[in-house]
Amino acid sequence: MSALSALGTLGRKKPPGQKKDNVAAYLFLTPWLLGLFVITIGPMIASLYLAFTDYNLIQAPQWTGLENFTRMLSDERLHNSLKVTFTYVLVSVPIQLAVALLLAVVLDRGVRGMAFYRSVFYLPSLLGSSVAIAILWKQIFGTDGLLNQLITPLGFAGKGWISDPSTALGTLVVLNVWTFGAPMVIFLAGLRQIPAMYYEAASVDGAGPLRRFFSITMPLLTPIIFFNLVLQIIHAFQSFTQAFVVSGGTGGPSDSTMFYTLYLYDRGFGNFDMGYASAMAWFLLVIIGVFTAANFVASKYWVFYDD
Amino acid sequence: MRPLPRLTAPPRRRVRALAAVAMAAALLATSACGGDSGGGGGDSAGEEVTLRFNWWGSDTRHKITQQVIDSFQKENPNIKVKGEFGEWAGYWDKLATTVAANDAPDVIQMDEKYLREYADRGALLDLKKAEGLDTAKFEPDTLGAGEFDGGLYGLNAGINAFTIVANPAVFKAAGVAIPDDTTWTWDDYARISAEISRKLNGKGWGTAAYGANDASLNMWARQRGESLFTEDGKLGVSKDKLAEFYTNLLALQASKATPSPEFTSQDMTAPLDQNGMATGKLAMAFSWSNQLNALSKASGQQLKLLRLPSVTGKASENGAYYKGSMFWSISSRSKHPKEAAKFVNYLANSAAAGNLLLAERGVPPNTEIRAAVTPKLQPADAASAAFIQAIAKELGKPSPPPPVGGGQVEKIIQRYTTEVLFGRLSPADAAQKFIDEINGELK
Numbered sequence: 001m002s003a004l005s006a007l008g009t010l011g012r013k014k015p016p017g018q019k020k021d022n023v024a025a026y027l028f029l030t031p032w033l034l035g036l037f038v039i040t041i042g043p044m045i046a047s048l049y050l051a052f053t054d055y056n057l058i059q060a061p062q063w064t065g066l067e068n069f070t071r072m073l074s075d076e077r078l079h080n081s082l083k084v085t086f087t088y089v090l091v092s093v094p095i096q097l098a099v100a101l102l103l104a105v106v107l108d109r110g111v112r113g114m115a116f117y118r119s120v121f122y123l124p125s126l127l128g129s130s131v132a133i134a135i136l137w138k139q140i141f142g143t144d145g146l147l148n149q150l151i152t153p154l155g156f157a158g159k160g161w162i163s164d165p166s167t168a169l170g171t172l173v174v175l176n177v178w179t180f181g182a183p184m185v186i187f188l189a190g191l192r193q194i195p196a197m198y199y200e201a202a203s204v205d206g207a208g209p210l211r212r213f214f215s216i217t218m219p220l221l222t223p224i225i226f227f228n229l230v231l232q233i234i235h236a237f238q239s240f241t242q243a244f245v246v247s248g249g250t251g252g253p254s255d256s257t258m259f260y261t262l263y264l265y266d267r268g269f270g271n272f273d274m275g276y277a278s279a280m281a282w283f284l285l286v287i288i289g290v291f292t293a294a295n296f297v298a299s300k301y302w303v304f305y306d307d
Numbered sequence: 308m309r310p311l312p313r314l315t316a317p318p319r320r321r322v323r324a325l326a327a328v329a330m331a332a333a334l335l336a337t338s339a340c341g342g343d344s345g346g347g348g349g350d351s352a353g354e355e356v357t358l359r360f361n362w363w364g365s366d367t368r369h370k371i372t373q374q375v376i377d378s379f380q381k382e383n384p385n386i387k388v389k390g391e392f393g394e395w396a397g398y399w400d401k402l403a404t405t406v407a408a409n410d411a412p413d414v415i416q417m418d419e420k421y422l423r424e425y426a427d428r429g430a431l432l433d434l435k436k437a438e439g440l441d442t443a444k445f446e447p448d449t450l451g452a453g454e455f456d457g458g459l460y461g462l463n464a465g466i467n468a469f470t471i472v473a474n475p476a477v478f479k480a481a482g483v484a485i486p487d488d489t490t491w492t493w494d495d496y497a498r499i500s501a502e503i504s505r506k507l508n509g510k511g512w513g514t515a516a517y518g519a520n521d522a523s524l525n526m527w528a529r530q531r532g533e534s535l536f537t538e539d540g541k542l543g544v545s546k547d548k549l550a551e552f553y554t555n556l557l558a559l560q561a562s563k564a565t566p567s568p569e570f571t572s573q574d575m576t577a578p579l580d581q582n583g584m585a586t587g588k589l590a591m592a593f594s595w596s597n598q599l600n601a602l603s604k605a606s607g608q609q610l611k612l613l614r615l616p617s618v619t620g621k622a623s624e625n626g627a628y629y630k631g632s633m634f635w636s637i638s639s640r641s642k643h644p645k646e647a648a649k650f651v652n653y654l655a656n657s658a659a660a661g662n663l664l665l666a667e668r669g670v671p672p673n674t675e676i677r678a679a680v681t682p683k684l685q686p687a688d689a690a691s692a693a694f695i696q697a698i699a700k701e702l703g704k705p706s707p708p709p710p711v712g713g714g715q716v717e718k719i720i721q722r723y724t725t726e727v728l729f730g731r732l733s734p735a736d737a738a739q740k741f742i743d744e745i746n747g748e749l750k
Binding site for chain 2: 056057058059142143159160162163164165166247248249250252253254255265269270271272274
């Protein structure tokens with residue numbers, strides 16, 4: 001949210017006489033700014049340089065020009081990791097947002113004990129990308145896992161969900177969908193902003209609940225949907241922990257959970273190929289940038305700002 | 308957002324700015340302290356020195372290694388050794404990161420696969436030049452694997468051999484006799500494994516699938532006149548032999564001698580004490596001889612080592628060789644090379660350490676320590692030591708060490724094994740892709 005509101009204030013002119021105050025503000029910000037430059041921007045610039053080198057972590061980097069990037073064109077495992085990542089993003093984000101919206105609408109109707117449910121549903125978002133949950137996931141979907149123990153008595157054949165390349169990615173999609181709490185809370189906040197009189201007027205005109213949802217709730221909620229969409233796509237592209245833990249760091253079985261970030265990590269730290277990994281990191285930045293830009297362009301056609 | 312109301316009158320502004328400066332300074336000071344505390348002790352003699360020591364392994368190993376550290380510290384009150392340990396899988400990522408960050412541990416438990424990777428890039432100290440490290444009592448052959456380009460970059464920490472671990476309890480449950488491993492062939496192995504699976508009827512399987520590590524492929528190749536790597540650091544296995552390796556593996560799976568592909572792919576990356584052998588699901592699995600102890604402890608059974616089957620039914624043709632199970636290396640950037648060498652010397656040559664480590668990392672290469680330790684070995688270690696002794700006359704020539712980039716082979720072979728077992732690639736296609744990929748990795 002803060003990022004969006006910050007965007008909104010960017011171009012505004014400063015009120016006169018505030019300059020001196022800024023000194024104090026910047027001084028207060030110093031620790032954060034130092035962190036930004038030392039921990040984020042510095043390494044980013046370094047990685048931009050490394051992207052054009054052959055760097056094995058131990059010896060000094062050697063300048064190789066565009067070689068890392070041309071290598072990416074013919075790297076089959078890289079292409080596979082892109083496929084895995086795109087599948088993950090394009091499947092899990094829409095499902096996750098749909099579930100989040102649905103539950104937000106249900107909770108918004110004034111369910112008794114809503115604060116409790118809100119917390120319960122939000123909990124997975126806090127835990128979702130943690131190592132502990134990924135380990136739990138491994139247990140649930142393992143050959144002797146909870147899921148098999150539940151479905152086998154019902155007559156379904158159990159299987160090693162995580163160790164089969166055709167279902168392993170599915171378990172990670174389910175894990176991401178399960179963390180619907182964060183977008184749900186934002187949806188709830190958005191729903192609260194819609195004036196009740198619209199609904200009252202619609203009811204008077206004889207609109208049923210479905211009609212009210214699609215003609216009032218959805219259009220007025222589009223800015224929030226857009227916001228959640230951008231955020232969750234970026235988030236999903238950067239997923240790492242879940243796949244790393246669930247696959248034991250291999251992206252396996254058979255590279256079926258080899259996210260782009262995981263492959264990047266494997267190249268850099270497992271294969272002593274940090275130059276290539278840096279090039280991959282910048283390519284990911286471009287991919288996420290393109291997706292976000294495309295989202296903003298597309299938003300002109302479907303996002304409705306009520307002001 | 309509404310702008311915050313302005314509360315300040317001009318004179319107060321200076322106070323606020325000062326407060327900000329003070330706070331920023333305080334925060335900086337805090338973070339600076341944080342950065343400092345990571346440093347080790349002083350260099351000069353007499354002052355306390357802290358060494359960092361990394362190893363991978365099972366719980367059994369962590370416990371005895373910590374005991375060795377304690378006993379070393381007692382003898383050398385000025386040297387503190389900080390142990391850092393973990394599983395095999397995460398160990399190498401962590402080591403690469405710390406080395407890159409110029410924060411390498413002083414003493415490193417090293418594997419043959421990565422030895423050249425680090426040594427060729429100057430990350431390891433030449434132990435021949437290390438002061439106070441004695442190799443006089445070492446069995447001569449055992450130094451070779453850590454020696455190249457005129458330097459010694461890894462000191463052999465134990466001898467082991469690639470074997471089949473058998474669980475007699477599972478054999479018994481299936482009512483199948485443990486085969487004579489000096490004469491058995493791959494056909495015997497396939498038949499016996501399938502029989503065990505059939506008799507256990509879903510409660511267990513005859514054998515783990517091979518192809519979970521590079522050693523099984525190397526042994527397969529050695530039995531057929533090839534080897535995984537050649538002396539000059541190239542891939543030494545041909546496409547035909549590799550395809551045959553996978554065709555045979557598929558046949559084992561088809562006869563249910565091995566578990567389902569899902570089980571196998573899970574088992575491949577499972578920690579040692581959670582794998583199919585440790586949980587008693589398998590009658591046989593491929594393993595290094597020194598892991599007998601840890602596997603026996605994890606399974607609660609007295610497991611047994613078997614020679615690998617051969618093509619001809621002659622044990623002397625099964626490709627066996629002595630491998631350095633692991634090595635002790637010292638970081639070339641260690642601030643305390645003298646103390647690190649002293650510690651490695653203690654690990655390799657002191658009776659006190661020998662009596663604690665026994666044969667958990669393989670049979671000691673120091674012949675004096677080996678003689679002293681042998682009578683004290685617990686059943687599992689005694690069995691692996693006896694096994695190493697028993698195969699001495701059957702050994703082939705040593706296997707060439709993996710070239711730079713060879714550390715990747717294990718992950719690559721696991722991936723193609725999975726592809727083949729799930730029927731996603733034919734043995735021939737997998738063989739071709741494997742060869743292309745390895746050739747791309749080797750430097």
